[in-house]
Amino acid sequence: MVVAIRADLAQDINMEAVVFNGKELTLKYVKDFPIPKIVNDTDVIVKVEYSGICGTDVHIIQGEFPASKERPLAMGHEFSGIITQVGKASVFKVGQKVVVDPNSACHICDHCRSGNYHYCLTAGINSTIGIWRDGGWAEYVLCPQNNVFTLPDDITTEQEAASGRAAASLRGRASGDAAKGTAQTEAPLSTAKKPTKYGSARCARLRLL
Ligand SMILES: [Zn+2]
Ligand SMILES: [Zn+2]
Numbered sequence: 001m002v003v004a005i006r007a008d009l010a011q012d013i014n015m016e017a018v019v020f021n022g023k024e025l026t027l028k029y030v031k032d033f034p035i036p037k038i039v040n041d042t043d044v045i046v047k048v049e050y051s052g053i054c055g056t057d058v059h060i061i062q063g064e065f066p067a068s069k070e071r072p073l074a075m076g077h078e079f080s081g082i083i084t085q086v087g088k089a090s091v092f093k094v095g096q097k098v099v100v101d102p103n104s105a106c107h108i109c110d111h112c113r114s115g116n117y118h119y120c121l122t123a124g125i126n127s128t129i130g131i132w133r134d135g136g137w138a139e140y141v142l143c144p145q146n147n148v149f150t151l152p153d154d155i156t157t158e159q160e161a162a163s164g165r166a167a168a169s170l171r172g173r174a175s176g177d178a179a180k181g182t183a184q185t186e187a188p189l190s191t192a193k194k195p196t197k198y199g200s201a202r203c204a205r206l207r208l209l
Contacts, residue, residue: 017138018076020061022069027061033074036134036142041089044145046100050161051079051136060131067131077102077128079136080157083148090145097151099160100136100143102129 017033059065080099104127105117129135
């Protein structure tokens with residue numbers, strides 16, 4: 001699935017989003033999800049151009065993978081787009097083409113210091129954009145700038161969408177059952193004690209609009 005951007009809604013207060021209700025395990029398309037605003041000076045707002053559906057998303061919707069239940073959540077943790085707004089202290093500029101890494105680092109633990117911050121037990125999977133905070137199944141996403149990476153001029157957001165999905169699948173194949181081509185995303189019910197491997201050969205990214 002892709003939430004494709006068809007209009008500049010920056011001056012509006014609501015946007016389209018596909019929203020997950022963690023209490024009811026339901027998914028709903030809405031037109032009145034609030035457009036995010038900059039919170040911290042180093043935040044940026046990304047206007048989503050391509051957003052993937054991951055095997056982890058399926059697990060979340062089925063209640064097999066932990067996600068925020070506090071309020072309806074715009075899911076989507078694999079997306080690319082254009083920066084439309086930057087905080088006062090951000091190094092990014094409006095108009096830059098970017099991809100978002102949904103995971104954060106605590107910068108202290110061994111996992112983070114060895115570059116494997118997706119395994120971090122305090123940040124990592126427990127703060128993922130699109131799982132614990134609003135993500136890319138929406139028109140706009142609030143992102144800490146540490147999660148944002150610019151794309152080279154010769155890589156489009158669409159190409160990034162395809163390559164990012166392929167990379168996750170390869171990661172899944174490497175860590176799963178490559179012979180069957182059905183590598184599984186490890187989806188623990190409790191992430192408090194267990195690292196999580198991302199990536200699934202079942203992941204799919206489609207363009208709807
Ligand atoms: Zn994923
Ligand atoms: Zn860490």
